[in-house]
Amino acid sequence: xxxxxxxxxxxxxxxxxxxxxxxxxxxxxxxxxxxxxxxxxxxxxxxxxxxxxxxxxxxxxxxxxxxxxxxxxxxxxxxxxxxxxxx
Numbered sequence: 001x002x003x004x005x006x007x008x009x010x011x012x013x014x015x016x017x018x019x020x021x022x023x024x025x026x027x028x029x030x031x032x033x034x035x036x037x038x039x040x041x042x043x044x045x046x047x048x049x050x051x052x053x054x055x056x057x058x059x060x061x062x063x064x065x066x067x068x069x070x071x072x073x074x075x076x077x078x079x080x081x082x083x084x085x086x087x
Contacts, residue, residue: 033049
């Protein structure tokens with residue numbers, strides 16, 4: 001497979017555009033993470049970070065929210081507490 005070279009320019013804010021054909025070939029889209037590694041004084045390696053399921057506490061983020069019932073009104077709480085009371 002023959003690769004052609006692409007040249008991009010670093011902006012004053014340190015940003016670089018990834019050529020469209022490379023974005024397409026690597027399925028890069030907004031929010032995709034890239035790992036930058038310095039290989040030598042004049043060479044960088046960029047690796048696409050594979051997003052897996054989060055580990056540890058991050059895996060539980062949002063879990064409790066799904067289990068929590070919707071907030072109840074005070075009147076509903078009072079009605080439940082008064083059930084079984086004699087008038």
